[in-house]
Amino acid sequence: MRFLTSILCLLFFSFSLAQENTVVDVKVQGNKKLKSSFVKKIALVKVGAVLDSVQLEEDIKLLKRLPSIAHAYYQVFPANKPNEYNVFYNIEENFTIIPQANVYTTNDDEFAFRVGLYEYNLFGQNITFGGFYQDDIFSSYGINLRAPYLFSRKWGLALNFQDLTTQEPVFFNNTTADYRYNNTSMEALALFQPNFNNRFEFGVNYFSEDYQYLRGATSTNVPQDLVVKKVLYKLIYEFNNINYYYQYLEGFQSVFNFQYVTSTSEALPEFLIGWNDFLYFKRVGEKGNWANRLRLGLASNDDSPFAPFSVDNNLNIRGVGNTIDRGTGVIVLNTEYRHTFVDKDWFVLQGNAFVDAGSWRNPGGDFGDFGDSQNLRIYPGIGLRFIHKKIFNATFRIDYGYGITPDATNGFVFGIGQYF
Template structure:
């Protein structure tokens, strides 16, 4: 009898303990635009489930990665019916205008204006468009809903009509071409779990090059190229980042593979714009140092297979992409290794406003058209650019980082240059 009574009391105790450690209610405080139903669908912690602090911490980190959220935290409150869980949210302002100015390849004034909403309808949809004047006119429009079908599956669409003046680097010298690319892209977006994401998509491209300038064209080089392409694209991201406003800690790796299939082209196009495979991986590592420091690193590896001899190479050496201070579209390559490392330090912080200093080193090497992979390591195409910069940051506007950097070239024929833009460089 005593044994039976003991078992009954133990069973009742387990039930009471389970009830006390289960989640009775989940609420969100601080929401203005973001929908609570969207966040409840997104988080892994559910009402009625056993309290799991590690899962809640993971939910907080996932919430902080959303464009619509600047910061998130959680608190518990014990009740007779279980634990009430409250997520406290600080939202970002997410309707972001953009302006970028530069010097075009012909020396004229170039600019790009844009507007993007990153939390459309309160469920972190993206909608945006841009107009660019870079010798010629360009424009594009984008829509993305990462969680359209579920918390794991979404979709993205965009259309771009881009026309620029681009230098093409032949053995006999470089010549300017008018480049036009009209792209229609569709992607499926997968979020497998907290750390792993992927994309699968296709891009239909109509592409053309036409010779520009008053200089005579090179003999036996094309004056015009036209090609229709279909690009099959796959991307995979591993994300393990702790985000606290302007500070990042952890790592992220993103691999992108593309098969660029030539559907139709004129005779020169079949020679210079043939089908090929493009592979690229960006590995970024961040380390928070002390109270105001942040060490950031990016290693980019890229290679093209199938167009090794084409001067219309896919990887560009450019201020805004890889080496600060080098200039605008100064070289092209069929493979690249680029390392960017920088130390960011908060000089001033009050409320929503932050001033951050930056000291960086950008170094990279390229494999030129027709060269072997060994060129990546023999020093003939290596660029080294240390530099200094400033960041002006609004902590509660998504990606509101005004970036200003000056790179100092080291080596023969090196240049110096000022680079500015919106958002951290990486």
């Protein structure tokens, strides 16, 4: 009915092509916490401008992407004078104070978790602020602030701090050693969105890496204690043409991430790293959704045990374990079919079947490593999604991945939010 009302209104004024139709008022309805002034600030449609159906559609697409909004639609009504119209943006808000949780296990009895709390609509301005605590053998924490529309529809700011400590395997000479790894970082990013489909982030990250030997193999060429200060220059470019309808997604997205890292140590030399995530979503019938993510990445090919790309449960291959390998190049494909079994006013139950597959280039190796069976990992699996439709990102997921390649593991991965 809402859709029909909008279409009829647009048809009404589209017949008057000889005269310009003008917007005399923009109203926001249904919002409680979200500020009407914020919606008007980021909307393309302005008071006094010519009424444009393309701008109306773009505004609705943008609003439905915001964390604070579960659904949005517009209505257009004639005002008191001919060729003058009132525009109404109707908002269904999300609850935006959201806990975060990620838990994973493997058949090696490994257990780790990350919990956090984030507000995604601080001050009613779609500002994200919060932090996390992680227990992965060692304790870690982080604080994040992200305000993509702080200055205007196009310009925003992000600030991040983290103190991350984990146990990391280091691979060299066909042996392995365990290190206590600490990364303490401060990051500032400028956020720029020139138009609806394109977005840039660029900035600097100052951080310190601390490696301390715990157990395992040793080598005179691999230091047992290492502290290195680094500066990272970051550029992210995103093209996003995904349409959202509650839990269903359709369209294409590409996210390119490039980093240049300086270093104060020859043991961890400066390097370049870049990767691109290609995401494609397709509606299948009324209740199905086919989701795909392809990651292609390369880094400077130093023959170092501290290579940047890792094989990890929470990053790329469900069920594989915690950082079981490293490389200087990566190819990973995640594909899954999501099917909605229950869809109520506020609750959704989804099931999914997936295949996670990937391969890595060895440090100092060549592109032939991607075809090496020792570097290839394939993990099919199944999972469940429990979704609250009126709370942002309130998707509790359970996945079980079972490896079918040599020396594979299996295990559960729990988390909040879709895997990708």
